[in-house]
Amino acid sequence: MGKSWTAADIPDQSGRVAVVTGANTGLGFETARALAARGASVVLAVRDVRKGEQAAARMPGQVSVQELDLASLGSVRAAAASLRSRFGRIDLLINNAGVMYTRKQATRDGFELQFGTNHLGHFALTGLLLDLLLPVPGSRVVTVSSGGHRLRAAIRFDDLHWRRRRYSRVGAYGRSKLANLMFTYELQRRLAPHGTTIAVAAHPGVAATELPRNAPAPVRLPITWLAPLLAPSPAKGALPTLRAATDPSVLGGQYYGPGGPLEIIGPPRPVTSSAESYDMAVQQRLWAVSEELTGVTFPAPGRAGNPG
Template sequence: MVDKWTAEDVPDQRGRVAVVTGANTGIGFETAKVLAARGAAVVLAVRDTAKGERAAGRITAAAPSADVTVRHLDLTSLDSVRAAADQLRAGLPRIDLLINNAGVMYTPKSTTADGFELQLGTNHLGHFALTGLLLDRMLTVEGSRVVTVSSLAHDLRAAIDLNDLQWERRSYSRVGAYGQSKLANLQFTYELQRRLAEKSPTVAVAAHPGLASTELIRNSVFVVRTFVRAFNPLISQPADRGALPTLRAATDPDVRGGEYYGPRGLRELRGYPVRVRSNRLSHDEFLQRGLWAASEELTGVTFPV
């Protein structure tokens, strides 16, 4: 595999269709911009369609021939997820790439429209439901991939408590809840890959951006925001570099299902994208299956695999 993989290594994407959640800003925007510039038809699935239209305008300004559309998707509402999936299914006979990128981070304790803890509901359950509702548009498409964006935080005070996924019995921790949601992203990827392995050319892959300069940090506690801002040039990387692990997971021909990509630098904070390892809990098959069953029950969405 290429050691210093960059956006210039993204293969020609003409003829491919990509759906990118949270694509109006940050990692999602940079991912969508590169895919569109390489010829993919890209759908920006976003909560704020006005911001999405502005993002689409920036993409087409840089690449006038880019094929970019905007669709409304609010991952905090299963009704919105279902409506978005219905609209996408009606307009897209095939999907080559589904990039589950959107997310929230370190939010105060609150719930989604369906009563789910906000970080789990947005980062995992919303994407779980969206993937299940769109997967049949991918299962016969050679080279199709579901790429889910996780985080280094999957190993930071993170655990999957199947008896208290919604933090109703524990004292709420912003950090712990975010870590749980990012650990869930990985467990979802690995369980989905196991289900896909012998039945479809579609594969499931995960990625993380390291420490990237995006809007996500806005909900962090004061000391974290202060530290990151003070040392930002030394420990983080811009959003376009943070998008590279996602782009590699989505487009590198050498990628295999069940792999995980992140920066290769010190503690995976920054650097060129390479295959990396996730923690032991992420590979716990009992927890993977338990989370899957709980996610199906909570969302009411079952998968065609």
């Protein structure tokens, strides 16, 4: 497949189970709809079940809804238990949901909201579901990051939840998206010896979605004005995620984004993340801290068992 990869290039997904977080609107909705259209049994893992059911009604094929609030580890555990009872296998776990540029808030477990939702919630969910993916040939964990991982982003282990420093909406978002990438790269390193499941990351470039709604006006207004001009539909923004999830040529540890100038728009292709995102020592420390904060320990590839 060449530079013009589109949703039409998605291989047949019949018989596959795909769980997509944050799938009731925007990029998640378009990702889920495209997978359902190609035959996958798709689960919309969403905070608002009513909105999820409304979204499911607008999709073809086999689509169901699972309640999931990534800002609550209790909800994450309940959702994972429900999914485990419903499905004997998962082929695709797409960690798409996220919050962006919110004011300073905490999750139910006391984590800074953007880091807690975007990274820790997905870290826990992946760990609790991973053993349903490990035996499945071609299974993938796809985590959606952002070009924002380069903006004022640093994993400051002495103040992960912004209790000492002055809070920065942009910095907190960048930290969470940097964590998404570091999680993907470390997960892939752990999966590589097993060889069945791979971890991949993606970012949408600029897409006309609701995500920037919490941004301060000086940031929100330019995005609101420019996004419809650059990316008329979230469907285009979903293409890097869809390619990462379905293209047979994708390799574990790759990062997909738009192939145009500055990775803003364009056909999806492998791209490069920031130099900091590849720091293996920080990746491994972040993993250990994430296990400690969430209480979730990942199953070892090749070993059956229910994760903690």
